[in-house]
Amino acid sequence: MSFWKPGTERPQGRVVDDEEGGVLFLSGSHSSSSSSYGYASIEKQRQRLPVYKYRTAILYLVETHATTIVVGETGSGKTTQIPQYLKEAGWAAGGRLIACTQPRRLAVQTVASRVAEEMGVKLGDEVGYTIRFEDVTKPDVTVLKFLTDGVLLREMMDDPLLTKYSVIMVDEAHERSISTDILLGLLKKIQRRRPELRLIISSATIEAKSMSDFFRMRKKRREPENEEHGLEVEPAILSVEGRGFNVQINYAEEPVPDYVQAAVSTVLLIHEREPTGDVLLFLTGQDDIDAAVQLLSDEVQTNGKQSSGLIVLPLYSGLSRAEQELVFSPTPRGKRKVVISTNIAETSLTLEGVVYVVDSGFSKQRFYNPISDIENLVVAPISKASARQRAGRAGRVRPGKCYRLYTEEYFLKHMSNEGIPEIQRSNMVSCVIQLKALGIDNILGFDWPASPSPEAMIRALEILYSLGVLDDDAKLTSPTGFQVAEIPLDPMVSKMIIASSELGCSQEIITIAAVLSVQSIWISGRGMQKESDEAKLRFAAAEGDHVTFLNIYKGFHQSGKSSQWCHKNYINYHAMRKVLEVRDQLKRIAQRIGLVLKSCDGDMQAVRKAVCAGFFANACHLEAYSHNGMYKTLRGSQEVYIHPSSVLFRVNPKWVIYNSLVSTDRQYMRNVITIDPSWLLEAAPHFYQLLKPDSLH
């Protein structure tokens, strides 16, 4: 094991043990084995959670502070217990509600049902939840409401001050998702108008200090509003220890030249030298993972003796439901499971039984370039916070070990403390329209927990202006702007839907919008390319991918929404169910905002014009001299190609519009449709007026 030096034993050997270790939030004492078996009443179990001994403190802080920040590691029980404490203390009296937000739907559902169970009530009565497509609450009965932060943002459109809530707990704030950040910015504004509202920001990392700075109330001269309420303006910070076990950290002695290879060797070393316990290996994406699975499987084949007993399983979101579920099956006696995963296992999924974590130090991250208006997925180094989170995955059942495929020096000196918040890595178009719809006029002056770049904001304003969603004063136009804001999709898609109402093809366009909003309706898999491609040809339309989607939807509908039909045609049944759900929601919204639901009965010109009305900015022209299918974007003369998965691949029509770009070695257009260039001037005269008329021929 010369490649590795033994882990540097830190004080208490905790996961959160680095140079900032002693700061303020780490309570040293924690029970290392509080899990016990056998019967215990729910009440006893609740009292055994680390958060229980802070119950009085938390309630006191919430009573006396506008904002309370709770730093708690996984297993502290904060998410399930704090809402119950608040209810027990009377915060839900008088028809008020307590809200607890989560970034993900699954978490909302599981936490809500757990809390309902602990309280001995039926889910949907006193304890309920709301996620997109599912509202499991009862008016005047539900007092504890769990919801995604996105849903709470939507609720603000009807009730900007969130008047029915007495306390709002924003959980997992350290993940810094876009909707969490918007929510935090808006909640800060609400606090000024509603000093009686209490906020609890719950986070797993030590970033609490910057969060505290953000929520510090400025004292206004002459009107010490909050002092009248007897509230502290300074947020309170409380730290609750977790219930994880010690994780011993090991670093690479030297930087590794190839992390996939190093990861595979490390897994084999663990298998050879360490006692039983499953291994979780973090890589960046499907390519890495498939390569590692292959290398390990080869090893098992050729070197059977040492590596027998290894069960190697890949895990990423693109896998089918059944393939994903394999990783949760219990490891047979005498075997060792190795799960090779993307970041999905860092936050979204929890694997029990993991004792060893191998961390490559990388993940795929989205970056947005506001100059080219292109979002890219890039393999980038993770932050210290992520590294700790990954390591913690080894300490859920018993003390574990984490092998970092980078040096300690690299960790200490070169890794950033926190990742870049998503809002600084994304296109801001949806964000801007949401704020506008909530009446925030001065978008550029909005007080964010982390500010997006001015370039990204300006680019978003430009795009929204060209869509006719914002006017010269950057106010929402009526009705288009307000309608776009009501539709929970990218504004370009929303604009397409609105245009389809006038063009008489809204039934078709709503179907297309629903298909575009799911990841992929095709079954992916390396072994079945050929069959899958042949199936695609059965639906292929000369106009392009959007019309092909219509053909598929029609076939699915005519089959009676049959899963066998999907299977036969290499179409993902679950994705199609999702399409139906989204389509239903869009239909309801369209009716509510006064759009005409109408079918164009096969007039695909209307459909193409509607696509044009939303996506005119993505128009491309085939280069005349090009023999390899090179297109240039009209707007920026960017070099782009039709993606091989498109039905128009190798067809290469002269004029196309794409739905999105995928950047690898080239820029590929995904989901492409043919257009007539004269429609561009019709759809967006202001946008294309500078182009010479002859350039459109």
Place this chain on the structure above:
DNA sequence: GAGCACTGC
């Protein structure tokens, strides 16, 4: 002839 980290309304 290529490939989609992960969420969410």
